[in-house]
Amino acid sequence: MGLSTLSEWTGRIGELVIGASHAEGGTRSHVVRIGGERDLPYIGTHPSGHKPLVAYELADDPSLWPAAATRYIGDWVHDTADWAAYAEKEYTPDLIRLHLTSTRHRGFSDTSRIGTTIESVLQATRLPLIVEGSDDPAMDSAVYQKIGEAAEGERILLGTAEAGRYRSVAAAAMAYGHSVIAQSPIDINLAKQLNILLRETGLPSDRIAIDPYTGALGYGFEYSYSVMERIRYSALKGDTDLAMPMISSATDSLTVKEVREAQGSEAEKTAVAWELYSMLPATIAGASIVCVRHPLSIAGLKSAIDSLWNGENVEGV
């Protein structure tokens, strides 16, 4: 874009590594690095830091996943490992983000199955992995320990720590060498507080990714955009407690009314548009990883990010 920065920033965003190659004791084909920015995203002929990445989200129990996401993939969704392998080959995302939705069933207790699922996904794909555990504090301890153990050596990004429940996630990350997603409810101060809490458990700050929580487009996205900007400004101004890369996922995009009700040929287009037009702005606000659930969103998002990154004019974007 050829723009130069208007501010004299003093801070630098830390670098976070996801995945471990064979040489490092893991089995990934490559590792990814995020963060490292010294300026706002896409600024300068050679933007600072690492280029934003696109993660594809899938779930071990597709019945708890948006229909708009599973419909297009079809039968692959019934085997989590096959689903991951297929998505890697067909849609080439930068990362896979596995949500263990099976843990959300009432009375869930089969933690050994989580271990098997993670191991099979790690075998099926060579991409670096993000894993999302339970959302019930009562089972966190058992679930995160199992995830941590099953992915030992693979340096996954593990989610999600929140202010009220971060100990199990942090413990699993520290015990088995992973990193942590720290989520706060669209509030810069709570984001900072959680980072401090995590640091006090002994987790190094270069193993934290901030998730400021992202609302869907038309359903609060602008609040998330604004808080991401503020987190990034603070970090570049020297607040080291906020100088971590950010991850954003428009979690509710595929369940908003407009996407749910779109019919026929409009259905896929609407779903992709909803994801694309929230996740591309998220990278402009500072997100290093953006996550989508519709496979067709991946290519469009990657090419749009490339064009902003390289400063090219691409027709139709």
Place this chain on the structure above:
Amino acid sequence: MISVEKAAHAGKESLKSRMAAIGGSFSYEETAYHLPVTFALTGNAVNSAEEAQKAYNASAENPLVAGECLQAFQAARNGKESPPYTGFIPDAVLRTLGYSLVDGSILGLVLVAGSPPAPDTAAGLCRELQEKYMLTFLSGDIIQSLTSSGVKVGAEYRLVPLGSRPSSAIHFIDIIARVAMMFGGVTPGDAGRLLAYAKERAKAIVIVFPGLNDEEIALIDAFCLLGIPVIAAGDYDGDQWIRVQPADAVRTGMELKGIKVSVTAIPIPMACSPAFEGKSIRKEEMQVEFGGGRSPAFELLRVRPAGEVEDGKVTVIGPEIDAIPQGSAAPLGIIIEVAGKQMKKEYEPVLERRIHNFVNYGEGSWHVAQRDLIWVRLSQEAVAKGVRIRDLGTLLAAKFRMDFPDLLDAVQVTLITDEKTALAERTKAGKIYQERDDRILGMRDTDVDTFYSCTLCQTFAPNHVCIITPERPALCGAISWLDGKIAFEIAPAGANQPVEKGKIIDMDRGEFEGVNRFVKKASHGEVDRCSLYSIMEYPMTCCGCFECIALTLPEVNGFMVVNREYKGLTPSGMSFSTLAGTIGGGAQTPGFAGISKSYILSDRFLQAEGGIERLVWMPAILMQELKGRLVENLRKKGVESLIDKIADETKAGTIEELASFLVSVDHPVLAMKPLF
């Protein structure tokens, strides 16, 4: 009585000669940390007797290294002990254990070694440890003693039997050493980091019973170096060993290491939450009241030696609620005694201030003011549900423990409703209040090099920074310079940070280089300059909590101050709430300042623009509150007559009325140089 010193000396000699006699190769299995204690302390990876002897010399003949090498040597020669004994615990199991420590599902690690006098003693001790979420390792005869009295041992019961001899206690240290390397980032060979980690972060204690031989005493004694308290429930006499009765062993150890079981629910028949803080109890709803000018009442918080405070104990001296007539005023003394290793006398007033919040947290209890001015009410509704005066004590004891878990180990509360006792204790309390006041009174900004910041309000005013000085308290009125200093000591990473004053830029305006530097950083670059004594040039930002707003009235060349309690319009044409909306949110607004009430009484009060002599208006309610002290101040300045020249709403409601009032009383602003 066994002398630890003598036994340890003999034990070290014995370990040394046995170390010289070992040979061949040996190592632990299923670990990446070799012989972990030796590896962590010396950086040497030991796989043979020769390497072991080298490491032992490198460690300056540390008994821990000898103990570990000999243990590993014997395990390799004789094989591991058979179950239930675990012997060396593999890394994979340890990761799970480290996980539980970080996760908080276990609070700390305990080693119990030796032969307890009776099986019941051991069983009782272990039950207590289980109840307190501790993970317990057992070494020696205690294991037999437990199993014979029917106690199940094993990791699943949080009672891990390490070995049949107390020498297996070394595994306790190899666990701590590995946790330090796995979780604490301690590099092998960095003994200094290991010791620091063990001292500060490892929540570990050792309880020893009789039956240890000299080598084992030398080994356990070496634990003290790692900051692990050795609690002796047997006839041992050593400088660093703490002798206790078996029944007190767990409590003593946990207190020494600051391990606390958190209080989660308060057992009183009344809800307790900050949600009820703002609720008041009106006269018609009240069952009984205390103080408020109708009966003697006071509150006092004191620090006491640990032995004198029994955690959670509540004593009521005098009649309970059912013996006090409904609607009457009864005497009340609230005396809170606290103990804690890190608790200091200076913290007393800061903690005492919290009584106000905590009593208000109760759904049916209400509290205002402080010290011997308190006014407390209990509602009829609460009393009907079974709330008694004693419950206030239970609430206070529990809340103090919950909110200051690192600071307080024990809290006991005495409530006095007997008039004679209350009066006598109030007199004693009065002396303590006076001593505290004397400490801050007369402190000047020029006497100190450091101010304190407060960024507590950044949750809603992200760029606001309060600078608190001896002569300018926080704008909310709740935090003085001393409070800021103490809050920093209590929570070094908290919202009150020291601010180095630095070079004076302008003493009149109260602008300092260090303060500017701090404010720029803490306001995220938004505010470059901040003057502490000026309303016109770079005034301090405001959050929204200010007790009062001071603002300039250009028409009459002076300032007015309005307090939060005053609901009417001011001569500026605006009410407090309208003004508050204009200046809050962390912005710097020249001509306006959010201030505390006591800043009006300070010699530094907006001195850059002429100070108190430029004050032309404040609400009658505020004047009434400050009058006594203000008259005193004005008298010292020799301008006592000014007190009657400051208008209130009864004398001047509008700016025009104010202008003519000022002329009629010949207010000094008439002769002062123009503000603009």
